[in-house]
Amino acid sequence: MTPSRRQLLAGAALTASAALAMQAQAQEKTASPAPVAGPPAAGDEEPLLLFAQHDRPRTTLDGLWAYILDQNDSAFRKPNARRAFWLDEPQKVGGPVVEYDWSISPRMEIPGDWNTRDPSLEWYDGPIYFHRRFQAPAETGGRRFLSFEAVNYHAVVWLNGQEIGRHEGGFTPFVFEVTGKLKAGENVVVLRVDDRVGPETLPSLDFDWKNYGGITRSVWLVETPATFLRDAFLRLEGGQIVADLRADGPAAAGLEVSVAIAGLNLPLSGKTGPDDRARLSAKPPRGLKLWSPETPTLYDVTFKAGEDVRRDRVGFRTLETRGRQILVNGKPRFIRGIALHEEPLGAQGGRVMTPPEARALLEEAKALGCDMVRLAHYPHTESTVRLCDELGLLVWSEIPVYWDDVAYESPRTLALARAMAAEMVVRDRNRASVAFWSVANETPTHQARTTFLRHVVADIRRLDPTRLLTAALNKNIDVGGAKAGQNQFVVDDPLAPDLDVVAINQYEGWYGPRTPDQAKTVRFSNPHDKPMMMSEFGADALYGERGPKQNRWTEEYQAWVFEETLALLDRDGFVGVSPWVLKDFRSPRRWHARYQDYWNRKGLVSNEGHRKLAFETLRRYYAGKAS
Numbered sequence: 199m200t201p202s203r204r205q206l207l208a209g210a211a212l213t214a215s216a217a218l219a220m221q222a223q224a225q226e227k228t229a230s231p232a233p234v235a236g237p238p239a240a241g242d243e244e245p246l247l248l249f250a251q252h253d254r255p256r257t258t259l260d261g262l263w264a265y266i267l268d269q270n271d272s273a274f275r276k277p278n279a280r281r282a283f284w285l286d287e288p289q290k291v292g293g294p295v296v297e298y299d300w301s302i303s304p305r306m307e308i309p310g311d312w313n314t315r316d317p318s319l320e321w322y323d324g325p326i327y328f329h330r331r332f333q334a335p336a337e338t339g340g341r342r343f344l345s346f347e348a349v350n351y352h353a354v355v356w357l358n359g360q361e362i363g364r365h366e367g368g369f370t371p372f373v374f375e376v377t378g379k380l381k382a383g384e385n386v387v388v389l390r391v392d393d394r395v396g397p398e399t400l401p402s403l404d405f406d407w408k409n410y411g412g413i414t415r416s417v418w419l420v421e422t423p424a425t426f427l428r429d430a431f432l433r434l435e436g437g438q439i440v441a442d443l444r445a446d447g448p449a450a451a452g453l454e455v456s457v458a459i460a461g462l463n464l465p466l467s468g469k470t471g472p473d474d475r476a477r478l479s480a481k482p483p484r485g486l487k488l489w490s491p492e493t494p495t496l497y498d499v500t501f502k503a504g505e506d507v508r509r510d511r512v513g514f515r516t517l518e519t520r521g522r523q524i525l526v527n528g529k530p531r532f533i534r535g536i537a538l539h540e541e542p543l544g545a546q547g548g549r550v551m552t553p554p555e556a557r558a559l560l561e562e563a564k565a566l567g568c569d570m571v572r573l574a575h576y577p578h579t580e581s582t583v584r585l586c587d588e589l590g591l592l593v594w595s596e597i598p599v600y601w602d603d604v605a606y607e608s609p610r611t612l613a614l615a616r617a618m619a620a621e622m623v624v625r626d627r628n629r630a631s632v633a634f635w636s637v638a639n640e641t642p643t644h645q646a647r648t649t650f651l652r653h654v655v656a657d658i659r660r661l662d663p664t665r666l667l668t669a670a671l672n673k674n675i676d677v678g679g680a681k682a683g684q685n686q687f688v689v690d691d692p693l694a695p696d697l698d699v700v701a702i703n704q705y706e707g708w709y710g711p712r713t714p715d716q717a718k719t720v721r722f723s724n725p726h727d728k729p730m731m732m733s734e735f736g737a738d739a740l741y742g743e744r745g746p747k748q749n750r751w752t753e754e755y756q757a758w759v760f761e762e763t764l765a766l767l768d769r770d771g772f773v774g775v776s777p778w779v780l781k782d783f784r785s786p787r788r789w790h791a792r793y794q795d796y797w798n799r800k801g802l803v804s805n806e807g808h809r810k811l812a813f814e815t816l817r818r819y820y821a822g823k824a825s
């Protein structure tokens with residue numbers, strides 16, 4: 199396989215010999231910092247993510263990894279054999295000093311975020327090196343890949359002392375090919391993980407959630423045949439069942455490919471063209487059962503590309519907008535959403551979300567009567583999205599282009615946003631639950647930002663023309679509304695014409711000067727002939743804090759905000775809402791020592807899962823809305 203564009207752009211590899219040469223050159227001399235990660239792919243290439251990876255032969259690399267903190271980032275900035283952690287050199291008798299020893303370094307359970315795995319690292323931001331030995335299975339003539347479901351935020355990966363790649367972005371998967379690079383028997387993989395954000399990262403410097411660092415999702419060694427099914431995208435589009443397949447490898451062109459959907463007899467077979475791709479399509483049979491939140495039907499599907507046979511479960515449904523309505527399977531629907539961060543219930547928070555932990559949260563969403571979850575503000579783990587497929591929850595999935603600190607003028611940051619969007623879409627576009635791709639949250643409305651986001655929107659439409667494109671916009675943008683005393687908020691963001699659904703976040707009754715009942719006098723309007731959703735509203739309440747509803751931080755106040763806000767949705771033509779937020783979540787920018795203590799308390803349930811009064815307020819409202 200030719201290296202991907204991203205790998206080529208990944209900057210000079212820091213190999214063992216290069217590191218030693220640098221050491222000879224510049225013992226302890228302060229070098230300018232090495233770029234932490236090379237510029238990511240420009241978004242014009244689909245990332246290689248190994249289709250249906252869960253169904254491939256693979257070896258887990260989860261478990262205990264040794265780790266070394268490098269708070270000053272010395273090893274990377276000033277490479278020196280004494281601290282070349284990626285070389286895993288033992289101290290030799292009579293040899294030069296080696297100032298680390300992987301065999302006695304502490305160990306951490308991976309996947310894991312270091313902030314919760316090691317109490318002394320609760321607020322650590324910086325580089326940590328991780329090390330693991332593993333046995334490679336015997337060669338079978340196929341290809342092998344190291345696959346990372348997510349590492350927050352910058353990752354540099356070495357295999358047996360050789361750098362094999364870098365990745366930037368904490369919430370999407372990446373894969374490096376290691377065919378021919380594994381030794382028979384024992385191998386060593388080392389990662390440098392640096393969770394520090396900066397002016398050009400996504401998210402950028404300021405964001406309202408805890409920046410959990412580490413190898414936060416699973417790691418695998420995956421095997422494929424020499425030529426394999428790199429990607430498949432199966433869906434209902436334009437009245438047809440359509441499958442786009444792409445093979446990879448020496449026999450990828452002119453390869454026999456097919457898709458068989460259990461119980462449906464469809465003629466979906468053909469050959470890939472010279473571009474290694476094939477498009478197969480067929481008229482859906484009458485008996486096709488559509489996926490919907492009420493009946494989340496999934497079909498067992500077998501994909502074949504030459505010898506590579508992969509299985510997955512896929513649902514079929516349609517999504518469209520008509521004027522100001524959202525239609526699922528041709529029927530207008532009011533979207534009953536709730537937002538959540540990727541943080542399980544519990545005293546600690548944390549980033550790792552196991553399927554049972556995700557199920558516990560999604561079942562709270564179901565108990566509220568939701569048919570949609572907004573997975574804020576970044577792509578959540580793949581198993582959560584698969585669970586939404588099974589449970590019948592529509593999904594809003596988002597990239598972390600968040601607030602106004604983002605470097606909207608930076609080509610590097612744009613390339614990063616495009617790469618993240620591509621990784622999100624290619625990973626999840628076979629999930630019927632995914633209904634909304636969101637490109638941003640509460641961003642300013644200046645030209646540079648709008649141009650930036652238009653690129654991302656165009657990429658996503660190219661990769662997936664079947665979902666609704668949206669962004670959580672600010673309500674109080676200055677075009678035509680939000681003038682003092684006018685009580686008129688006009689959602690007229692210059693990005694709106696590029697989107698399918700106009701969504702706004704609004705916190706009248708909490709951050710604004712108005713009390714919740716005064717907030718009701720505010721009128722919202724949307725000059726675009728597009729559906730309008732309220733993608734956020736809410737208020738902080740500490741579970742157990744009770745009192746008159748006028749008292750902030752009480753459960754009563756929060757329930758009051760919910761009552762008043764929900765009451766205006768129909769009046770102003772909203773066709774969906776996703777209040778903020780299902781569960782209290784950790785955030786370093788929530789400073790109130792009594793009520794917050796570094797937790798955002800806008801949850802309808804506390805971090806430990808106790809329901810607050812507003813839970814019932816929303817449940818009642820959704821019961822009245824259920825279709």
Ligand code: GCB
Nearest residue numbers: 406639640703734778798800
């Ligand atoms: C917002 C953000 C969300 C915050 C929330 C809040 O508008 O989109 O990420 O957590 O407000 O609690 O202020």
